[in-house]
Amino acid sequence: MRASFVALAACIGFVAFAAPGASAGTCPASITLVKTANISSFSASGTVVTYSYTVTNTGTVKLDPVTVSDPMVGLSSITCPATSLAAWASETCTATYTTTLADLNAGSISNIGTATGTPPSGPNVTASNCLKIPASPAPSIAIVKTANISSFSVSGTPVTYSYKVTNTGTVTLDPVTVTDPMAGLSAIVCPATSLIAGANETCTATYTTTAGDVTTALITNTGTATGTPPTGANVTASQTLTVPYQTTANVPSSPPAVTHPAISLVKTPLPSTYDSVGQVVTYTYVITNTGDVSLGSVQYTVSDNKINGGAALDCGAAQTLAVGASITCTNTYTITAGDLSSGTVTNSATATNGAQTSGVATATITASATVTTTIPSSPSTIPPTKIPSSAPPTGLGGSAKVVYNSGLLGAGGSSVVAGLVLMVFMIRRRRRV
Numbered sequence: 001m002r003a004s005f006v007a008l009a010a011c012i013g014f015v016a017f018a019a020p021g022a023s024a025g026t027c028p029a030s031i032t033l034v035k036t037a038n039i040s041s042f043s044a045s046g047t048v049v050t051y052s053y054t055v056t057n058t059g060t061v062k063l064d065p066v067t068v069s070d071p072m073v074g075l076s077s078i079t080c081p082a083t084s085l086a087a088w089a090s091e092t093c094t095a096t097y098t099t100t101l102a103d104l105n106a107g108s109i110s111n112i113g114t115a116t117g118t119p120p121s122g123p124n125v126t127a128s129n130c131l132k133i134p135a136s137p138a139p140s141i142a143i144v145k146t147a148n149i150s151s152f153s154v155s156g157t158p159v160t161y162s163y164k165v166t167n168t169g170t171v172t173l174d175p176v177t178v179t180d181p182m183a184g185l186s187a188i189v190c191p192a193t194s195l196i197a198g199a200n201e202t203c204t205a206t207y208t209t210t211a212g213d214v215t216t217a218l219i220t221n222t223g224t225a226t227g228t229p230p231t232g233a234n235v236t237a238s239q240t241l242t243v244p245y246q247t248t249a250n251v252p253s254s255p256p257a258v259t260h261p262a263i264s265l266v267k268t269p270l271p272s273t274y275d276s277v278g279q280v281v282t283y284t285y286v287i288t289n290t291g292d293v294s295l296g297s298v299q300y301t302v303s304d305n306k307i308n309g310g311a312a313l314d315c316g317a318a319q320t321l322a323v324g325a326s327i328t329c330t331n332t333y334t335i336t337a338g339d340l341s342s343g344t345v346t347n348s349a350t351a352t353n354g355a356q357t358s359g360v361a362t363a364t365i366t367a368s369a370t371v372t373t374t375i376p377s378s379p380s381t382i383p384p385t386k387i388p389s390s391a392p393p394t395g396l397g398g399s400a401k402v403v404y405n406s407g408l409l410g411a412g413g414s415s416v417v418a419g420l421v422l423m424v425f426m427i428r429r430r431r432r433v
Contacts, residue, residue, distance in 0.1 A: 029059040029119035031085075033068070035129040042109075043136040044170045045101045045197065051131070053078065053093040055115040057085035059125070063117030068093045072111035074100070085117065099135075101197055104171045105230045108134045139169035139229035143178070145222075145239040151246040152219070155211045159243065163188065163203040165225040167195035169235065173227030178203045182221035184210070195227065217245040262291040263321075265302070265351040265358035274345070275368040279335040283307070287315060287351045287358065288326040295321040298353045306347030307331050315351065343367045 038050040053068045064084035080093035103109045110132040117125050148160040163178045174194035190203035213219045222240040229235065266286045274281065285302045289295055297320045301312040308331075315329035339345050344366050351358040 027060045029061050029063065029117065029122060029125050030057075031063060031066070031115050031117040031125045031127045032056045032058050033113055033115035033127040033129045035113040035131045037131060037133055039133060041134050041136045042099050042103070043138055045099050045104055047099040049097045049099065049109070049133065051075075051095045051097065051111075051113070053080075053095075053113045053115065053129075054090060055080075055085065055093065055117075055127075056090035057087055057117060059119065060087045061119050062086050063119055063125070066091075066115065066117045068113060068115050070095065070111055070113045072097060072109075074098065075111065078113075101172065104135050104137055104197070106135070107137070107231055108132055137169070137171040137229060137231065139171050139173060139227065139232065139235045140167075141173060141176070141225050141227040141235045141237045142166045142168045143223055143225040143237045143239050145241045147241060147243055149243060151244050152209050152213070153246055155209050155214050157209040159207045159209065159219070161185070161205045161207065161221075161223070161241070163190075163205075163223045163225065164200060165190075165195070165203065165237075166200035167197055167227065169227075169229070170197050171229050172196045173229060173235070176201075176225065176227045178223060178225050180205060180221055180223045182207065182219075184208070185221065188223075214245055219243050259293040260291050261293050261295060261356050262289075263295070263300075263351060263353065263356045263358050264288050264290045265349060265361040267304075267349050267361035267363045269363045269365050272365050273368045274335045274339065274365060277335055277337050277340060281333045281335065281345070281365060282330055283333065283347075283349075283363065284328060284330050285315065285349060285351065285361075286326050286328050287321075289321040289323055291356070292323060294323055295353065295356070298355070300327060300351060300353050302329060302331070302349055302351045304331060304333075304347055304349040306345070307333055312352075321353075340367060 032055070034054040034056075036052045036054075038052075039047070042049070051070070053070075055066060055068060057063050057066070062084060066080070066083060066085050068078050068080060070078060074097055076096045078093050078095040081091050085091060097109070097111075099109065110130060112128055112130045114126055114128040119125065142165070144164040144166075146162045146164075148162075149157065152159070161180070163180075165176060165178060167173050167176070172194060176190070176193060176195050178188050178190060180188060184207055186206045188203050188205040190201055192201050195201060207219070207221075209219060220240060220242040222238055224236060224238040226234055226236045264287070266288070268284045268286075270282050270284065283304065287300050287302070297318050299318040300315040300321075302315050303310050303312045307313075313329065313331055316327050319327065321327065333345070333347070335345070344364055346362060346364040348360050348362045350360055
Protein backbone atom coordinates (compact mmCIF):
# COMPACT_ATOMS: atom_id res chain seq x y z
CA MET A 1 0.00 0.00 0.00
CA ARG A 2 2.86 2.37 0.81
CA ALA A 3 4.23 1.70 -2.67
CA SER A 4 0.85 2.70 -4.14
CA PHE A 5 0.88 6.04 -2.32
CA VAL A 6 4.43 6.71 -3.44
CA ALA A 7 3.46 5.89 -7.02
CA LEU A 8 0.38 8.12 -6.69
CA ALA A 9 2.47 11.03 -5.45
CA ALA A 10 4.88 10.52 -8.31
CA CYS A 11 1.98 10.46 -10.74
CA ILE A 12 0.60 13.74 -9.36
CA GLY A 13 4.02 15.28 -9.73
CA PHE A 14 4.23 13.96 -13.26
CA VAL A 15 0.87 15.59 -14.18
CA ALA A 16 1.71 18.90 -12.48
CA PHE A 17 5.04 19.27 -14.12
CA ALA A 18 4.26 17.78 -17.48
CA ALA A 19 6.22 19.28 -20.29
CA PRO A 20 4.43 21.75 -22.56
CA GLY A 21 2.55 19.81 -25.23
CA ALA A 22 2.56 16.58 -23.23
CA SER A 23 -0.69 14.89 -22.16
CA ALA A 24 -1.44 15.73 -18.55
CA GLY A 25 -4.67 13.79 -18.27
CA THR A 26 -3.21 10.47 -17.10
CA CYS A 27 -0.15 9.03 -15.43
CA PRO A 28 2.05 6.59 -17.30
CA ALA A 29 1.19 2.91 -16.80
CA SER A 30 3.32 1.32 -14.07
CA ILE A 31 3.54 -1.83 -11.88
CA THR A 32 5.41 -2.90 -8.72
CA LEU A 33 6.35 -6.31 -7.24
CA VAL A 34 7.24 -7.23 -3.67
CA LYS A 35 8.50 -10.81 -3.13
CA THR A 36 8.55 -12.55 0.32
CA ALA A 37 8.93 -16.07 1.76
CA ASN A 38 7.46 -17.89 4.73
CA ILE A 39 10.93 -18.66 6.15
CA SER A 40 13.98 -16.50 6.76
CA SER A 41 16.54 -19.35 6.67
CA PHE A 42 16.79 -23.14 6.28
CA SER A 43 19.02 -25.82 7.79
CA ALA A 44 18.05 -29.04 6.03
CA SER A 45 17.17 -30.35 2.62
CA GLY A 46 13.49 -31.05 2.11
CA THR A 47 12.37 -27.75 3.65
CA VAL A 48 9.25 -26.40 1.89
CA VAL A 49 9.38 -22.69 1.03
CA THR A 50 6.26 -20.72 0.06
CA TYR A 51 6.94 -17.59 -1.98
CA SER A 52 4.46 -14.68 -2.15
CA TYR A 53 4.52 -12.17 -5.00
CA THR A 54 2.49 -9.00 -4.26
CA VAL A 55 1.76 -7.20 -7.54
CA THR A 56 0.35 -3.64 -7.57
CA ASN A 57 -0.92 -1.61 -10.52
CA THR A 58 0.58 1.78 -9.62
CA GLY A 59 -0.69 3.50 -12.77
CA THR A 60 -4.04 5.03 -13.66
CA VAL A 61 -5.01 2.59 -16.37
CA LYS A 62 -6.04 -1.03 -16.25
CA LEU A 63 -3.36 -3.65 -16.87
CA ASP A 64 -4.62 -6.71 -18.72
CA PRO A 65 -3.16 -9.24 -18.61
CA VAL A 66 -0.92 -9.24 -15.54
CA THR A 67 1.56 -12.11 -15.22
CA VAL A 68 4.28 -13.15 -12.75
CA SER A 69 7.30 -15.25 -13.70
CA ASP A 70 10.25 -16.72 -11.80
CA PRO A 71 12.96 -18.78 -13.54
CA MET A 72 13.97 -20.66 -10.38
CA VAL A 73 14.59 -24.37 -11.18
CA GLY A 74 12.30 -26.63 -9.14
CA LEU A 75 9.76 -23.88 -8.41
CA SER A 76 6.10 -24.84 -8.74
CA SER A 77 3.72 -23.01 -11.04
CA ILE A 78 2.92 -19.48 -9.87
CA THR A 79 -0.77 -19.10 -9.04
CA CYS A 80 -2.48 -15.68 -9.14
CA PRO A 81 -6.09 -14.93 -8.09
CA ALA A 82 -6.68 -12.65 -11.14
CA THR A 83 -5.28 -12.08 -14.60
CA SER A 84 -5.80 -8.28 -14.70
CA LEU A 85 -5.54 -5.36 -12.30
CA ALA A 86 -7.47 -2.09 -12.26
CA ALA A 87 -5.61 1.13 -11.47
CA TRP A 88 -4.21 1.06 -7.90
CA ALA A 89 -5.39 -2.55 -7.37
CA SER A 90 -3.09 -5.32 -6.14
CA GLU A 91 -3.03 -9.11 -5.80
CA THR A 92 -0.75 -11.72 -4.19
CA CYS A 93 0.45 -14.69 -6.22
CA THR A 94 2.12 -17.76 -4.67
CA ALA A 95 4.50 -20.63 -5.53
CA THR A 96 6.36 -23.28 -3.55
CA TYR A 97 9.87 -24.73 -3.60
CA THR A 98 11.60 -27.57 -1.67
CA THR A 99 15.21 -27.09 -0.64
CA THR A 100 17.88 -29.59 -1.72
CA LEU A 101 21.27 -30.74 -0.48
CA ALA A 102 22.81 -28.65 -3.25
CA ASP A 103 21.11 -25.58 -1.76
CA LEU A 104 22.60 -26.37 1.65
CA ASN A 105 26.03 -26.83 0.12
CA ALA A 106 25.62 -23.52 -1.78
CA GLY A 107 24.77 -21.74 1.48
CA SER A 108 21.57 -20.04 0.24
CA ILE A 109 18.76 -19.96 -2.32
CA SER A 110 18.14 -16.87 -4.48
CA ASN A 111 15.53 -16.18 -7.12
CA ILE A 112 13.98 -13.24 -8.96
CA GLY A 113 10.28 -12.68 -9.52
CA THR A 114 9.08 -10.46 -12.35
CA ALA A 115 5.61 -8.92 -12.78
CA THR A 116 4.49 -7.85 -16.25
CA GLY A 117 1.40 -5.76 -17.08
CA THR A 118 -0.09 -4.81 -20.44
CA PRO A 119 -1.75 -1.33 -20.58
CA PRO A 120 -4.44 -0.40 -23.10
CA SER A 121 -1.77 1.25 -25.23
CA GLY A 122 1.94 1.54 -25.23
CA PRO A 123 4.60 -0.94 -24.13
CA ASN A 124 4.27 -3.44 -21.32
CA VAL A 125 5.39 -2.39 -17.87
CA THR A 126 7.49 -4.67 -15.64
CA ALA A 127 8.89 -4.85 -12.12
CA SER A 128 11.28 -7.36 -10.55
CA ASN A 129 12.28 -8.29 -7.03
CA CYS A 130 15.09 -10.63 -5.86
CA LEU A 131 14.93 -12.60 -2.63
CA LYS A 132 17.79 -14.50 -0.98
CA ILE A 133 17.23 -17.01 1.84
CA PRO A 134 20.43 -18.04 3.66
CA ALA A 135 21.17 -21.61 4.75
CA SER A 136 22.06 -22.47 8.32
CA PRO A 137 24.16 -25.61 7.76
CA ALA A 138 24.91 -27.98 10.62
CA PRO A 139 27.92 -30.11 9.63
CA SER A 140 28.87 -33.06 11.85
CA ILE A 141 30.59 -36.45 11.57
CA ALA A 142 30.73 -39.72 13.57
CA ILE A 143 33.09 -42.71 13.65
CA VAL A 144 32.73 -46.25 15.03
CA LYS A 145 35.90 -48.33 15.26
CA THR A 146 35.90 -52.15 15.55
CA ALA A 147 38.30 -55.09 15.17
CA ASN A 148 37.84 -58.61 13.82
CA ILE A 149 39.14 -60.12 17.10
CA SER A 150 38.14 -59.47 20.70
CA SER A 151 41.48 -60.62 22.20
CA PHE A 152 44.88 -62.06 21.24
CA SER A 153 47.13 -64.65 22.88
CA VAL A 154 50.32 -64.68 20.80
CA SER A 155 52.46 -62.31 18.80
CA GLY A 156 51.96 -62.46 15.05
CA THR A 157 48.17 -62.36 15.30
CA PRO A 158 46.71 -60.39 12.35
CA VAL A 159 44.14 -57.74 13.27
CA THR A 160 41.79 -56.00 10.82
CA TYR A 161 40.42 -52.64 12.00
CA SER A 162 37.22 -51.18 10.56
CA TYR A 163 36.38 -47.47 10.78
CA LYS A 164 32.73 -46.73 9.96
CA VAL A 165 32.39 -43.02 9.18
CA THR A 166 28.95 -41.35 8.95
CA ASN A 167 28.07 -37.83 7.81
CA THR A 168 25.58 -36.96 10.54
CA GLY A 169 25.19 -33.34 9.41
CA THR A 170 23.07 -31.59 6.79
CA VAL A 171 25.72 -30.69 4.21
CA THR A 172 28.23 -32.62 2.09
CA LEU A 173 31.64 -33.22 3.63
CA ASP A 174 34.43 -33.11 1.07
CA PRO A 175 37.00 -34.39 1.66
CA VAL A 176 36.54 -36.99 4.39
CA THR A 177 39.69 -38.54 5.87
CA VAL A 178 40.48 -41.12 8.57
CA THR A 179 43.75 -41.20 10.53
CA ASP A 180 45.18 -43.51 13.20
CA PRO A 181 48.68 -42.87 14.69
CA MET A 182 49.22 -46.53 15.74
CA ALA A 183 52.79 -47.63 14.98
CA GLY A 184 52.89 -50.59 12.62
CA LEU A 185 49.38 -49.97 11.27
CA SER A 186 48.94 -50.30 7.53
CA ALA A 187 47.62 -47.44 5.42
CA ILE A 188 43.90 -46.80 5.99
CA VAL A 189 41.86 -47.47 2.86
CA CYS A 190 38.46 -45.77 2.32
CA PRO A 191 36.05 -46.45 -0.58
CA ALA A 192 35.21 -42.74 -1.06
CA THR A 193 36.73 -39.34 -0.35
CA SER A 194 33.47 -37.44 0.32
CA LEU A 195 30.12 -38.11 1.96
CA ILE A 196 26.76 -36.46 1.34
CA ALA A 197 24.49 -35.78 4.31
CA GLY A 198 23.35 -39.05 5.94
CA ALA A 199 25.78 -41.25 3.99
CA ASN A 200 28.43 -43.55 5.49
CA GLU A 201 31.44 -45.61 4.47
CA THR A 202 33.72 -48.17 6.15
CA CYS A 203 37.48 -47.77 5.95
CA THR A 204 39.91 -50.56 6.90
CA ALA A 205 43.51 -51.09 8.03
CA THR A 206 45.52 -54.08 9.29
CA TYR A 207 48.00 -54.67 12.10
CA THR A 208 50.02 -57.66 13.36
CA THR A 209 50.57 -58.10 17.10
CA THR A 210 54.14 -58.08 18.43
CA ALA A 211 56.04 -59.48 21.40
CA GLY A 212 55.80 -56.01 22.91
CA ASP A 213 52.00 -56.20 22.71
CA VAL A 214 52.11 -59.52 24.57
CA THR A 215 54.29 -57.89 27.23
CA THR A 216 51.93 -54.93 27.66
CA ALA A 217 48.99 -57.33 27.51
CA LEU A 218 46.94 -55.12 25.19
CA ILE A 219 46.86 -53.05 22.01
CA THR A 220 45.18 -49.65 22.00
CA ASN A 221 44.73 -47.15 19.20
CA THR A 222 42.51 -44.23 18.26
CA GLY A 223 40.87 -43.53 14.89
CA THR A 224 39.87 -39.99 13.92
CA ALA A 225 37.52 -38.96 11.10
CA THR A 226 37.68 -35.45 9.65
CA GLY A 227 35.20 -33.83 7.27
CA THR A 228 35.30 -30.50 5.45
CA PRO A 229 31.91 -28.73 4.96
CA PRO A 230 31.24 -26.21 2.17
CA THR A 231 31.74 -23.35 4.61
CA GLY A 232 33.06 -23.06 8.12
CA ALA A 233 35.50 -25.14 10.15
CA ASN A 234 36.20 -28.85 9.71
CA VAL A 235 34.29 -31.33 11.86
CA THR A 236 35.97 -34.31 13.58
CA ALA A 237 35.11 -37.42 15.60
CA SER A 238 37.38 -39.97 17.33
CA GLN A 239 37.07 -43.37 18.95
CA THR A 240 39.61 -45.48 20.88
CA LEU A 241 39.60 -49.28 20.82
CA THR A 242 41.48 -51.65 23.16
CA VAL A 243 42.07 -55.32 22.36
CA PRO A 244 43.29 -57.24 25.46
CA TYR A 245 45.83 -60.06 25.67
CA GLN A 246 44.40 -63.37 26.90
CA THR A 247 46.27 -66.63 27.41
CA THR A 248 44.82 -69.76 25.84
CA ALA A 249 44.52 -71.27 29.32
CA ASN A 250 41.94 -68.62 30.15
CA VAL A 251 39.85 -69.39 27.12
CA PRO A 252 37.30 -72.00 28.19
CA SER A 253 36.29 -74.57 25.62
CA SER A 254 32.68 -75.62 25.47
CA PRO A 255 31.75 -79.09 24.29
CA PRO A 256 29.42 -79.10 21.32
CA ALA A 257 25.77 -79.36 22.17
CA VAL A 258 24.44 -82.92 22.00
CA THR A 259 21.01 -83.48 20.54
CA HIS A 260 18.93 -86.64 20.23
CA PRO A 261 16.64 -86.52 17.20
CA ALA A 262 14.12 -89.37 17.11
CA ILE A 263 10.66 -90.29 15.81
CA SER A 264 8.06 -92.89 16.81
CA LEU A 265 5.17 -94.56 14.97
CA VAL A 266 1.80 -95.65 16.39
CA LYS A 267 -0.43 -97.76 14.14
CA THR A 268 -4.17 -98.29 14.71
CA PRO A 269 -6.58 -100.50 12.62
CA LEU A 270 -10.28 -99.78 12.13
CA PRO A 271 -12.20 -102.06 12.52
CA SER A 272 -10.23 -104.42 14.74
CA THR A 273 -12.17 -107.52 13.55
CA TYR A 274 -13.32 -108.81 10.17
CA ASP A 275 -15.89 -111.32 8.94
CA SER A 276 -15.89 -111.36 5.14
CA VAL A 277 -13.70 -111.41 2.07
CA GLY A 278 -13.32 -107.94 0.51
CA GLN A 279 -13.84 -106.08 3.78
CA VAL A 280 -11.68 -102.89 3.91
CA VAL A 281 -9.59 -102.16 7.00
CA THR A 282 -8.22 -98.60 7.46
CA TYR A 283 -4.88 -98.20 9.24
CA THR A 284 -4.02 -94.84 10.87
CA TYR A 285 -0.33 -93.99 11.30
CA VAL A 286 0.74 -91.27 13.78
CA ILE A 287 4.38 -90.13 13.49
CA THR A 288 5.68 -88.14 16.51
CA ASN A 289 8.94 -86.23 17.09
CA THR A 290 10.08 -87.91 20.31
CA GLY A 291 13.55 -86.32 20.26
CA ASP A 292 14.85 -83.14 21.89
CA VAL A 293 15.36 -81.04 18.78
CA SER A 294 13.05 -79.75 16.06
CA LEU A 295 13.25 -81.68 12.79
CA GLY A 296 13.60 -79.58 9.62
CA SER A 297 11.22 -79.54 6.70
CA VAL A 298 11.45 -83.05 5.23
CA GLN A 299 9.15 -85.69 3.73
CA TYR A 300 7.92 -88.41 6.09
CA THR A 301 6.96 -91.84 4.70
CA VAL A 302 5.40 -95.04 6.10
CA SER A 303 6.12 -98.56 4.83
CA ASP A 304 3.69 -101.39 5.73
CA ASN A 305 4.58 -105.00 4.82
CA LYS A 306 0.94 -105.92 4.08
CA ILE A 307 0.07 -102.87 1.94
CA ASN A 308 1.32 -102.19 -1.60
CA GLY A 309 4.05 -104.76 -1.19
CA GLY A 310 5.69 -102.69 1.54
CA ALA A 311 6.17 -99.65 -0.76
CA ALA A 312 6.67 -96.30 1.02
CA LEU A 313 3.61 -94.04 1.44
CA ASP A 314 4.11 -90.24 1.66
CA CYS A 315 2.65 -89.06 4.95
CA GLY A 316 1.37 -85.61 3.99
CA ALA A 317 3.63 -82.94 2.49
CA ALA A 318 7.18 -82.17 3.56
CA GLN A 319 7.04 -80.26 6.84
CA THR A 320 8.91 -79.17 9.97
CA LEU A 321 8.14 -81.24 13.06
CA ALA A 322 8.68 -79.51 16.41
CA VAL A 323 9.54 -81.48 19.53
CA GLY A 324 6.44 -83.42 20.60
CA ALA A 325 4.53 -82.58 17.40
CA SER A 326 2.87 -85.26 15.25
CA ILE A 327 1.59 -85.86 11.75
CA THR A 328 -1.09 -88.40 10.75
CA CYS A 329 -1.80 -90.34 7.55
CA THR A 330 -3.85 -93.43 6.58
CA ASN A 331 -3.82 -96.41 4.23
CA THR A 332 -6.18 -99.33 3.59
CA TYR A 333 -6.02 -103.14 3.36
CA THR A 334 -8.61 -105.54 1.85
CA ILE A 335 -9.40 -108.87 3.58
CA THR A 336 -8.66 -111.98 1.51
CA ALA A 337 -9.94 -115.59 1.66
CA GLY A 338 -6.62 -116.57 3.18
CA ASP A 339 -7.18 -114.06 6.01
CA LEU A 340 -10.53 -115.73 6.75
CA SER A 341 -8.86 -119.14 6.89
CA SER A 342 -6.02 -117.98 9.14
CA GLY A 343 -8.34 -116.12 11.51
CA THR A 344 -5.92 -113.17 12.02
CA VAL A 345 -4.10 -110.48 10.06
CA THR A 346 -0.84 -109.13 11.47
CA ASN A 347 1.20 -106.47 9.71
CA SER A 348 4.20 -104.32 10.63
CA ALA A 349 5.10 -100.75 9.62
CA THR A 350 7.96 -98.27 10.06
CA ALA A 351 8.20 -94.49 9.47
CA THR A 352 11.21 -92.49 8.28
CA ASN A 353 12.24 -89.00 7.21
CA GLY A 354 15.46 -90.12 5.59
CA ALA A 355 17.58 -89.33 8.65
CA GLN A 356 15.55 -90.88 11.47
CA THR A 357 13.57 -94.15 11.39
CA SER A 358 10.95 -95.21 13.92
CA GLY A 359 10.70 -98.57 15.63
CA VAL A 360 8.43 -101.26 14.16
CA ALA A 361 4.72 -100.72 14.84
CA THR A 362 2.67 -103.99 14.72
CA ALA A 363 -1.10 -104.40 14.69
CA THR A 364 -3.22 -107.61 14.68
CA ILE A 365 -6.87 -107.90 13.76
CA THR A 366 -8.91 -111.10 14.17
CA ALA A 367 -11.79 -112.80 12.39
CA SER A 368 -15.09 -112.46 14.27
CA ALA A 369 -16.83 -115.59 15.80
CA THR A 370 -19.41 -115.67 13.00
CA VAL A 371 -17.81 -115.92 9.61
CA THR A 372 -20.06 -115.51 6.60
CA THR A 373 -18.95 -117.64 3.67
CA THR A 374 -20.85 -117.74 0.42
CA ILE A 375 -20.52 -121.00 -1.52
CA PRO A 376 -21.30 -120.41 -5.17
CA SER A 377 -24.25 -122.36 -6.51
CA SER A 378 -23.52 -124.87 -9.29
CA PRO A 379 -25.50 -127.77 -10.84
CA SER A 380 -24.83 -131.01 -9.04
CA THR A 381 -23.33 -133.69 -11.16
CA ILE A 382 -24.16 -136.31 -8.56
CA PRO A 383 -27.86 -136.78 -7.80
CA PRO A 384 -28.38 -135.84 -4.19
CA THR A 385 -29.97 -138.15 -1.70
CA LYS A 386 -33.19 -136.52 -0.62
CA ILE A 387 -34.43 -136.93 2.88
CA PRO A 388 -37.96 -135.62 3.34
CA SER A 389 -38.19 -133.04 6.11
CA SER A 390 -41.48 -134.62 7.28
CA ALA A 391 -39.90 -138.02 8.00
CA PRO A 392 -36.93 -137.70 10.38
CA PRO A 393 -34.44 -140.54 10.50
CA THR A 394 -35.08 -143.46 12.80
CA GLY A 395 -33.73 -142.87 16.29
CA LEU A 396 -34.03 -139.07 16.30
CA GLY A 397 -37.24 -139.33 18.26
CA GLY A 398 -39.07 -136.98 15.98
CA SER A 399 -37.33 -133.99 17.64
CA ALA A 400 -34.71 -133.23 14.92
CA LYS A 401 -35.37 -131.59 11.60
CA VAL A 402 -32.98 -131.48 8.68
CA VAL A 403 -33.40 -128.89 5.98
CA TYR A 404 -31.49 -129.66 2.84
CA ASN A 405 -31.06 -127.46 -0.20
CA SER A 406 -29.21 -129.17 -2.96
CA GLY A 407 -28.89 -125.92 -4.84
CA LEU A 408 -26.70 -124.44 -2.07
CA LEU A 409 -24.68 -127.58 -1.37
CA GLY A 410 -24.07 -128.43 -5.00
CA ALA A 411 -22.06 -131.51 -5.91
CA GLY A 412 -21.59 -133.93 -3.03
CA GLY A 413 -24.33 -132.22 -1.03
CA SER A 414 -26.13 -135.50 -0.24
CA SER A 415 -23.04 -136.91 1.40
CA VAL A 416 -22.75 -133.88 3.67
CA VAL A 417 -26.39 -134.07 4.73
CA ALA A 418 -26.20 -137.82 5.33
CA GLY A 419 -23.21 -137.26 7.58
CA LEU A 420 -25.00 -134.60 9.58
CA VAL A 421 -28.04 -136.87 10.01
CA LEU A 422 -25.89 -139.74 11.22
CA MET A 423 -24.08 -137.48 13.71
CA VAL A 424 -27.33 -136.21 15.21
CA PHE A 425 -28.67 -139.81 15.40
CA MET A 426 -25.63 -141.03 17.31
CA ILE A 427 -25.86 -138.17 19.78
CA ARG A 428 -29.50 -138.88 20.52
CA ARG A 429 -28.89 -142.59 20.94
CA ARG A 430 -26.03 -142.05 23.36
CA ARG A 431 -28.23 -139.84 25.54
CA ARG A 432 -30.91 -142.55 25.76
CA VAL A 433 -28.41 -145.19 26.81
